[in-house]
Amino acid sequence: MSQEVRVRFAPSPTGPLHIGGVRTALYNYLFAKKMGGKFLLRIEDTDQTRFVPGAEDYIQESLAWLGIPADESPWKPGDVGPYRQSERKSSYMQYALDLVEAGHAYYAFDTSEELEAMRERLTAARVVQPQYNSITRTQMKNSLTLPEEEVKARLASGEPYVIRVKIPRKEEVRLNDMIRGWVMVHSSTLDDKVLMKSDGMPTYHLANIVDDHLMGITHVIRGEEWLPSAPLHVLLYKFFGWEDTMPQFAHLPLLLKPDGNGKLSKRDGDKLGFPVFPLNWENKETGETAAGFREQGYLPDAFLNFLAFLGWNPGDDRELFSLDELVEAFSIDRIGKSGTKFDIAKAKWYNEQYLRSKTSAELVKLLVAEAKAEGMEIPADKAEALVNLTKDRCTFAADLWNESKCVIIAPKEFDMAVAEKRWNADAVKVLSNYAGALKAYSGTFDAETAKTMLGASAEAEEIKLGKVMQAVRLAVTGSGAGPDLMEVFAILGPQEVANRIQFALDTLPVIA
């Protein structure tokens, strides 16, 4: 009988959730759903000095926006709670003490000044890697070097202390990563990491092992930055005697800067003009702000699809996947090993694809909302025609409005660069003729009619239509580029088109 898959996403509430974290959450979600298991969210807030108010809400809202909510979380507790490490504080010490008891950990009383002095001494002695380990710990103040009585006295007096793991001197530590295969590290390169901090809180290393064990986590899917400490975690599972239920590890490739090299950072986004966070963020205390994909106009499905393909692919030529399809297609062995550079152009392409696949009704909603944000209204009888006319020209929902503007708002001024080239005597003749014809017209008016009438006007003046088309567009929309003109005319209706032409005729001096 196979065990239920349980995975967790374990962010720290230290600020907005980085896009790399979002992808980690997504892969955890996809794996859990694919395996018919559970996706948990655990808040790793053991560093009280870095806690940022609002960050938890941000995490929750981000997952909600993407449609990948956790099955168990601080806001939806299952039966292995609490789901905030700060609320589990009381349980960690006992586990650390068990390790001390078993000889796998020890108390250390060194002050930060003493630690600093030790590092300096080792550096001066050209020790390649100054660290608290099996050698150096013999020279520090800890329960391994101090007499038992003194240790007891120090503890009793309330002197601050930490508990450090006692890394064995010679041991080959190995783990079988689901993405990277066997990874082997010698224990001599590991250091005696702090397990319990002097403030009584556990470090990540202790907390994540204890909690993953207690929460029944079967697979740990996290970023590659954790790979170097994974051997320590393996050792800890062994020390606790939990090897049998140790989760399987999968270390995800990093998200890299689009240009040059290195981990993708907020700075890169700012510099290149794209967000690296799912939602807008504002830290009320520091005034720090960050742009979000949602506010930039990205659709959650498109963003999700884009994100899924940053390091994973289905193995065939398909590119467009709904969340359900992603779940169906997902597998950890199709996750790549190497770092992935972030390409915003691809994200835009995904957004275009998803925008265009929306129904007219959905697009109308988006257009109306965008217009409203600009203080404008879209006449109900024109909305559908507008979105159908403009959607193929749009990347974001905001473009629906940008592209529709020229229909909704009559031009007050004209693109003079176009006017200088195209606004000539021929154009004026044709337009005058056309305006007159439109004013007199009262039948049904569609794109076909608009064009036939325009053609007739041109013919009447013995002028080739193609020669004056740009001028016609300029007169009615004020610019030289835009959606299909005849369709625009159809939406406007003959009277409005005539009015606009008349305004242009009255305003624009003949230049060309």
Added chain:
RNA sequence: GGUCCGUUCGUCUAGGGGUUAGGACGCAUCCCUUUCACGGAUGAAACACGGGUUCGAUUCCCGUACGGACUACCA
């Protein structure tokens, strides 16, 4: 510096001992067209390097180079 991880078109990637090394984004050209787009077609563009193993290596092995992560009482 040390430990660990990685390296196929500019980018995301497929592939895998013998292939014209495939797709997508982007780019270019052409077609469509009343403009700009959309769409269609075409094109330029990659196996980091050096040794092995092999009849044969981009693919397997070992080095080198390059890149990255980690190296806190942060996660």
